[in-house]
Amino acid sequence: TKNAMWSGRFSESTSALVERFSESVSFDQRLWKQDIAGSQAHARMLGKVGVLAAADVEAIITGLDGIAADIAAGRFAWSQALEDVHMNIEARLTERIGEAGKRLHTGRSRNDQVATDVRLYVRDAIDELVGLIDALAAGLLDLAEREADSVMPGFTHLQVAQPVTFGHHMLAWREQVLRDKARLLDARKRANILPLGSAALAGTVYPLDRHYVAEQLGFAGITENSLDAVSDRDFAIETVAACSLVMVHLSRWSEELILWSTPMFGFIALPDRYCTGSSIMPQKKNPDVPELVRGKTGRVVGDLNALLVLMKGQPLAYNRDNQEDKEPLFDALDTARDCLALYADMAPNIVVKRDNCRAAAAKGFSTATDLADYLVKKGLPFRDAHHVVGNSVGYAAKQGRDLPELSLPELQQFSPLIAEDVYAHISLDASVAARTTYGGTAPAQVRAAIARARAKT
Ligand code: ARG
Numbered sequence: 261t262k263n264a265m266w267s268g269r270f271s272e273s274t275s276a277l278v279e280r281f282s283e284s285v286s287f288d289q290r291l292w293k294q295d296i297a298g299s300q301a302h303a304r305m306l307g308k309v310g311v312l313a314a315a316d317v318e319a320i321i322t323g324l325d326g327i328a329a330d331i332a333a334g335r336f337a338w339s340q341a342l343e344d345v346h347m348n349i350e351a352r353l354t355e356r357i358g359e360a361g362k363r364l365h366t367g368r369s370r371n372d373q374v375a376t377d378v379r380l381y382v383r384d385a386i387d388e389l390v391g392l393i394d395a396l397a398a399g400l401l402d403l404a405e406r407e408a409d410s411v412m413p414g415f416t417h418l419q420v421a422q423p424v425t426f427g428h429h430m431l432a433w434r435e436q437v438l439r440d441k442a443r444l445l446d447a448r449k450r451a452n453i454l455p456l457g458s459a460a461l462a463g464t465v466y467p468l469d470r471h472y473v474a475e476q477l478g479f480a481g482i483t484e485n486s487l488d489a490v491s492d493r494d495f496a497i498e499t500v501a502a503c504s505l506v507m508v509h510l511s512r513w514s515e516e517l518i519l520w521s522t523p524m525f526g527f528i529a530l531p532d533r534y535c536t537g538s539s540i541m542p543q544k545k546n547p548d549v550p551e552l553v554r555g556k557t558g559r560v561v562g563d564l565n566a567l568l569v570l571m572k573g574q575p576l577a578y579n580r581d582n583q584e585d586k587e588p589l590f591d592a593l594d595t596a597r598d599c600l601a602l603y604a605d606m607a608p609n610i611v612v613k614r615d616n617c618r619a620a621a622a623k624g625f626s627t628a629t630d631l632a633d634y635l636v637k638k639g640l641p642f643r644d645a646h647h648v649v650g651n652s653v654g655y656a657a658k659q660g661r662d663l664p665e666l667s668l669p670e671l672q673q674f675s676p677l678i679a680e681d682v683y684a685h686i687s688l689d690a691s692v693a694a695r696t697t698y699g700g701t702a703p704a705q706v707r708a709a710i711a712r713a714r715a716k717t
Pocket residue numbers: 284288344370371374580582583584
């Protein structure tokens with residue numbers, strides 16, 4: 261079939277393979293709301309500046325409303341021969357309202373049209389992601405509050421380092437996604453600029469009121485240069501970069517959740533609804549959701565790569581390559597949305613096995629630094645204290661015991677400065693309680709951080 265929209269100069273129609281190869285309607289039809297809103301704003305503006313008669317504008321607006329209702333109800337038959345969402349809707353409009361439908365595309369190109377649609381889509385998608393991050397951050401805050409005093413091992417190199425509180429760990433996760441939120445909102449600022457009115461690449465001969473279109477669509481401003489406007493996909497790349505970092509963060513959490521829910525760690529239990537069983541091993545409860553979140557991080561990082569490489573060789577202005585922006589963009593947004601929604605629901609329902617966490621924190625000489633700090637308080641330079649404690653750890657390790665299990669005379673072999681009060685300094689609770697630096701792990705600091713966070717939201 262010859263394309264009704266542009267086939268004037270062609271003597272044969274595209275081959276079936278080319279039609280299938282070049283269509284985008286199978287994946288860009290999700291832009292229909294944005295496309296219709298953009299067309300209605302464009303039509304109103306053409307009416308306002310006197311390019312279209314009021315009756316035509318009226319017919320276009322009503323016709324597009326009817327099409328929107330059809331699409332929403334699943335009554336719209338998308339045609340691959342019409343290539344994309346834009347031409348499907350425009351062709352149907354003309355079927356419905358006749359002549360006036362053919363006037364809609366005055367002073368417009370699909371190049372500025374698609375850029376507008378995608379920006380509108382990205383703007384809405386970012387708002388949805390930000391809402392989910394807020395919900396997730398709120399859940400983490402509640403969990404942190406519940407576990408403000410729960411002691412667990414803190415790790416460096418995945419070796420036990422110093423005791424921390426579970427609440428402190430949850431607040432660390434929260435900081436990561438708050439930065440993601442800020443990045444998404446920053447990307448939104450640059451997405452929220454109207455390219456429509458740039459036409460194919462050079463602007464147009466009609467006296468368009470671009471500010472009026474921007475106002476109707478809620479854009480904060482209009483693009484400055486028509487060549488740039490139709491060719492720029494930075495906003496999509498920035499958004500997918502922000503999604504990639506969201507996923508990298510959720511993937512790191514996933515790794516911890518998976519480890520923590522093994523019998524060897526035994527720090528947490530995940531709600532059953534996030535796990536599945538094995539078809540052969542009856543005892544299994546597998547952490548599928550965190551595993552899939554970790555796995556899906558690869559897709560989103562891949563989407564970011566796809567977009568960067570998509571753009572790198574493109575001369576100004578619009579090139580059909582740009583049609584390839586949609587699948588990675590949508591995939592990244594969909595994936596980040598689903599993963600955030602799952603974690604927003606799951607995180608506050610993590611069951612912390614406090615006794616196991618505490619027992620694990622007591623292993624691995626986690627309060628060795630506290631013993632060194634104790635000796636510093638008694639007047640020993642830190643480097644000397646470090647050496648003394650190293651010797652006592654070596655002694656304890658050989659015996660398969662931990663520091664607080666050594667008797668006072670045993671400890672005193674390593675330094676005469678050690679006295680009975682040492683035990684009050686090297687207990688788990690004393691260790692965390694002493695870390696009162698701003699942003700530190702002491703329960704009092706964790707509570708102060710929660711209070712600051714609550715005051716802000
Ligand atoms: N489907 C196209 C895209 O997604 C719309 C723009 C097509 N423009 C063109 N001159 N062929 O980019």
